[in-house]
Amino acid sequence: MDIQLKLFATYRRYLPPESQGSVCDLGVPAGTRVADLLAEFGIPADGSVILVNGHGAGPERSLDSGDVVAVFPSMAGG
């Protein structure tokens, strides 16, 4: 299934090179959880704000086709 991953602020460094701006279109297996995505891209779950379709979500959230996952660090460093 197709989903979209958005990484903001300092997490932009985890974006794959083919990304446009802050956004990466991904094909993932059905049943993929947010935690699987974080692990695949090496994004820390601790200290992160996770949004699915603009609403807060936890790492155990299972994704559906068309979901937009956005992750950014809670404001470390101030």
Add this chain to the structure above:
Amino acid sequence: MFGWHGKMIRVDLTTGAVSVEEVDSQVAKDFIGGRGWAIKALYDEVDAGVEPLSPDNKLIFGTGPLTGTPAPTGNRYMVVTKSPLTGALSCSNAGGVFPTEMKRTGFDQFMFEGRATRPVYLWVHDDEVEVRPAEHLWGKTVPETVKVLLEETDPRAKVACIGPAGERLVRIAGIMNDEHRAAARSGVGAVMGSKNLKAVVVRGTTSVPLAEPEAMKDLCRTVRAEVKADVKKGSSLREYGTAYVPIVTNEIGILPTRNFQTGVFEGVEGITGHVLTERYLIRPKACFGCPIACGRLTRVDDPVYGGQGEGPEYETIAALGSGCGLDNLAAVTKANYLCNELGLDTISIGMTLACAMEMVEKGVLPQEDVGRSLRFGDADAVIDLIGKTAYREGFGDALAEGSYRLAERYGRPEFSITAKKLEFPGYDPRGAKGMGLLYATSNIGASHMAGDLAYPEVFGVPERVDPLSTDEKPRLIKRFEDAFAVIDAAGLCVFLSVRYFFDPKVDLWPTRLTQLMNYATGAGYTEEELLRAGERIFNLERLFLLKAGFTGKDDTLPRRMLEEPMPDGPAKGHVVELGQMLPEFYRLRGWDEDGVPTGAKLTELDLTGL
């Protein structure tokens, strides 16, 4: 005294007389400093019904007990007066280096009263205080003014001044310090202009006495090590400044767009932090003693929008960028430079322009009145009208009154997205309900700085709360308003304070902040006493508003926020359920159903007999 010098300068601009006064030690402790001392003085000395631009209004510059100490981000000052924009309180905060230098003169607070017959500036060099002529500075921009003043005082001095906007009594004029930092909101620059006070220049060599300097040093070392470790892991504020925020608020659907007609902006990628960092950033810039450095020293190489200066920060991007439908960061940055040079609040001018654009779009404001085209997304119109506003030229004279008076002039005040006539900052409260309650109840109008619940609602600091829920928001807003009053009064910056000086729970328990305050002042605060002092400050401000004629009916939001559901994005369908939150907020505050503090509450806060 420790932490405080315990002394203030009073300047009667009408006569030119300068006096030094001591501050009562109990008042010092009960009201903390900065914002707290200022409201105590304003309440005691100024008729709340005063015309804000008359000589009878007073203008107060106040530092806190932690300003100029080793406390990280202890570099802030407050400007407090009655606002010519709102008729409520002005309570505007800035960092940079000026506040630290001001504290090092050996005085905690400057109070200006009356009106000079000719333009003047104040020069304070340690205990030498002089009111000097400033006719040669009148009409000059902020950078021009600073240049001349450093030449004729001391190159190491620091300057706070107004630009042409403040001189012309523009109701959205700010006071600039260190050229690029702004005590921006609710027209403090116009009050300074009304007093014919062009600038305040300070040079100080008096260090702040500390009650427990070794303990202070140890705690500050610990905090700095924590911040350093976090910055090393990756600090969004260091790398992008607050400019990283538009893409975050857009994602949850609360980025003000085209005068708050929606909360998602299709052009957000063009105005967000990585563009600023990659294209325009020269280097991050820190306020005095700040380990974060969220300030942006930038340069734009562009034939139309070229320039060099500081900014933009998030609020500026939200107001002058998405608020006005602009996706061109070079133009937003240029607009920011102009506001800094002319002494304008970027939030209020941006949102006032956005209001005018919507009125043109809806056929309420005839283009011939504007004298030019004015459409969302028109960068040249934004830049042109910023200049005209600062000089009150043409349609700029109407914009200079702020969005409420502009919209009211055309019989459609609902187009002004304001609370108590102060333009909203960059969070549409339909998708962040706590911010809605904050805007409605802040003593200065719609300010995020009065108790920024965006920390938990948007950024997950200290922990995330659901922005679309009203649950717990009355309790949290009360706590945030009280805690932010303490931060302001102490002389700290909220950016570092919320994360490092409070326990990491959303209730903001001030364990470390209390230690810092006691190491500085030796006043023996408990955590409860410190929060109660914040509550005391907030309530005394409220009493000032009530005396000025405000009532509970003014604790409200524009119709758009209460009745027009967000049209799209994650907050689609939402309004602010203010009616659900406000009664509970009043109850928790110990106020009656009309929003008036009860006698029992005033007794609890030692605010009786005022």
